[in-house]
Amino acid sequence: MARSDIIVIGAGIVGLATTHYLKRARPGMRIVVLEKEDAPGKHQTGHNSGVIHAGIYYAPGSLKSRLCKAGADATKRFCQENGIPFDDCGKLIVATDDSELAALDNLRQRAETNGLDIRMVDAAEMTEIEPNVTGLRAILSPASGIVDYGQICRVLRDRLSAEGVEFRFGTSVTGLRETSGEVTVETDAGDIAGAMVVACCGLQADRIAEMSGLADDFRIIPFRGEYFRLSQTAGALVRHLIYPVPDPSLPFLGVHLTKMIGGYTTVGPNAVFSFGRETYERNGVAMADLARSLAFPGFWKLMSRSVRPGLHELHGTLSRRVYLERCRRYCPALTLDDLEAYPPGIRAQAVSRDGKMIDDFLLRQTARTIHVCNAPSPAATSAFPIGAEIGEQILQKISS
Numbered sequence: 001m002a003r004s005d006i007i008v009i010g011a012g013i014v015g016l017a018t019t020h021y022l023k024r025a026r027p028g029m030r031i032v033v034l035e036k037e038d039a040p041g042k043h044q045t046g047h048n049s050g051v052i053h054a055g056i057y058y059a060p061g062s063l064k065s066r067l068c069k070a071g072a073d074a075t076k077r078f079c080q081e082n083g084i085p086f087d088d089c090g091k092l093i094v095a096t097d098d099s100e101l102a103a104l105d106n107l108r109q110r111a112e113t114n115g116l117d118i119r120m121v122d123a124a125e126m127t128e129i130e131p132n133v134t135g136l137r138a139i140l141s142p143a144s145g146i147v148d149y150g151q152i153c154r155v156l157r158d159r160l161s162a163e164g165v166e167f168r169f170g171t172s173v174t175g176l177r178e179t180s181g182e183v184t185v186e187t188d189a190g191d192i193a194g195a196m197v198v199a200c201c202g203l204q205a206d207r208i209a210e211m212s213g214l215a216d217d218f219r220i221i222p223f224r225g226e227y228f229r230l231s232q233t234a235g236a237l238v239r240h241l242i243y244p245v246p247d248p249s250l251p252f253l254g255v256h257l258t259k260m261i262g263g264y265t266t267v268g269p270n271a272v273f274s275f276g277r278e279t280y281e282r283n284g285v286a287m288a289d290l291a292r293s294l295a296f297p298g299f300w301k302l303m304s305r306s307v308r309p310g311l312h313e314l315h316g317t318l319s320r321r322v323y324l325e326r327c328r329r330y331c332p333a334l335t336l337d338d339l340e341a342y343p344p345g346i347r348a349q350a351v352s353r354d355g356k357m358i359d360d361f362l363l364r365q366t367a368r369t370i371h372v373c374n375a376p377s378p379a380a381t382s383a384f385p386i387g388a389e390i391g392e393q394i395l396q397k398i399s400s
Contacts (some may be wrong), residue, residue, distance in 0.1 A: 002192040004032040004166070006394065007185050008200065009173055009208060011035035012045040013149055013380050014372055015200035016156040017387030023163050025395060031165045032192060034185065036172040041153035043278060044202045045380060047345030049258045049266065051241060052076065052086065052145040053378035056093070056111040056118065057253070063361040064378060065114050067389070071382035072143060078384065079147060082155050089259050091144035091241040092121065094135035094330045100245040101137060107245070108139055117143055132237045132333045144241055148261045149380045176211040176369065183368040196394050199371045203277040203348040209371040214364045218373065219296040221351045222277045222289065223252075225269025226317060227342040230257075234338035235265050242330060252347075253377075255316070255326045266342055267327055267334075270316040273303075274346050283344075301355025350374035361386065363393075370394065 006022060008015050011033050019031055037043075052075055055068035079086045095104040111118045121129070121138045129140075161167060168189065175186035176197065184193045199208045203222060209215040230237070242257040252271045259265050273293075276286030293299050303310065316323045320339060327334050350358040350373055361382075362374035370390055379386065 001184070002032075002190065004192060004194045005030040005196075005398075006032075007183075007192060007194040007197045008033045009185065009197065010200035010202065011037075011040035011153070011157065011167065011169070012043065012200060012202055013041060013153050013383040014375055014386055015198070016040060016153055016160065017383040018198055018200060018390045019160055019165055019387075020156055021384070021387040021391035022394065023160060023165065025391060027163070032194070033160075033165060033167050034171045034173060034187060035167070035169050038169050040157045041150045044345065044348060045153055046150040047280070047343065048149065048377070048380055049256075049269070050146050050148055050260055051258060051381070052147055053381045054091070054111075054116050054118070054141045054143040055114050055378070056107055056116060056139065056141055057246070058110075058114065058378075059359075060110065060113045062359075064359075064382070067361070067382040067385040068378045069114065069116065070385040071378065072145075074384035075147065075152070075381060076145070078152065082159075084147065084151055084155060085261055086145055086147040087259065087261065088143065088145040089240055091141040091243060092126070092130060092133065093139040093141070093243045093245060094126070094133060095137050095245050096135045096329045098136070103245050104137060104139060111139065111141070116141065130238055130240060130242070133242055133330055134332055135330055146241070146259055146261055173208060176208075178212065178366060178368050180367070195368065195398050197369045198390055198394065199369065200375070201372070202375065203346060205348060205371065205373050205375075206350070209364060209373050212366050212369045212371060214366070214371055214373070217353045218350045218358060218362075219292065219298060220277070220348045221293055221296075221299055221302065222274040223271045223347045223349055224274035224283055225271055225345045225347055227266045227268035227344060228323070228339040229342040230265040230267060230334075231338045231340055234334060235263075237331060237333060238265065244326075244330060255323065257327065257331060267323070267339060268342075269345060270313045270323070271347065272313045272317050273310070277346060277348070280344055280346065296351070296353075298351045298353045298355045302351050302357070305355060347376055349376055363390065365393070368397070
């Protein structure tokens with residue numbers, strides 16, 4: 001049986017950032033990364049908006065608020081060191097009517113409590129800096145930016161491979177066996193034993209955590225985020241990231257305009273229940289995933305209390321015009337012809353047994369395993385400090 005010091009399950013950005021930290025701390029450590037796909041960052045990491053979040057939205061004192069700001073700095077530093085393009089384009093969170101002003105002010109207070117560099121912008125200044133954006137008031141976040149997280153993953157893979165990390169792509173984990181002395185990962189390509197296992201499995205996080213007895217009280221419920229790409233003629237309409245004020249009755253941030261590193265702009269995402277965790281094409285059905293969601297009591301409790309938000313999001317899915325009107329509230333120059341097809345993403349959202357979405361990052365562990373059970377946005381931005389947090393816990397365990 002093959003052996004290693006540390007086994008990392010999952011080659012998304014959090015798994016690779018954890019491996020990166022461990023290799024910096026212990027260059028001689030033997031690490032194997034297992035990934036069921038043929039390349040890194042194939043799921044959430046490679047299907048998101050590419051935003052480097054500043055940390056405006058997150059509750060003071062939460063892991064998200066603590067790690068996001070540090071993560072933004074670390075992400076930009078890694079890009080500078082490795083020649084990866086990024087853009088500090090800044091973000092405007094725009095209130096378009098009086099009913100949103102109180103929520104916008106709450107966001108301002110939260111951002112200031114989190115120590116962020118933001119300022120309020122009135123309608124006149126908004127017109128100066130974004131002539132095609134309409135609103136009453138906005139928060140300007142100069143530190144928000146964009147990057148290709150998939151490229152960060154590919155650079156990490158190449159660097160880590162050169163440093164001796166072994167990557168086993170196309171390898172699916174089928175079981176975990178833990179004893180007092182080691183942990184064995186069972187795969188479809190043979191078993192491998194090590195001192196510690198780190199599972200950073202995103203959309204499959206609950207399935208892997210279940211192998212360690214850590215997933216009785218939560219389930220990953222997948223939400224599909226649908227995007228459009230702006231046409232070439234409309235692609236230069238905005239200079240910043242443009243976000244609405246989040247509706248507190250809805251679980252996500254709302255449909256926004258996002259400049260992308262490739263020189264174009266996307267619109268989205270919405271958030272609708274997905275019938276599969278990796279069914280990107282036409283929202284296909286994966287029966288095992290669907291059955292797993294439907295069998296969890298928390299799913300039904302979540303759905304029962306989310307009828308209005310669910311219908312709101314579904315309406316946008318069924319009507320491109322509805323989707324457009326949500327953007328036209330703050331960017332009235334957009335037309336239906338400006339919305340072109342773009343690949344969707346699927347968000348892994350941990351839901352508790354009582355039907356509540358788990359908002360913060362969630363790490364759980366046994367004596368020889370650490371599982372990242374919930375890592376929604378801004379996990380990509382926060383990946384390097386999340387990796388450092390996990391890495392420190394591992395080093396303490398193997399040193400004790």
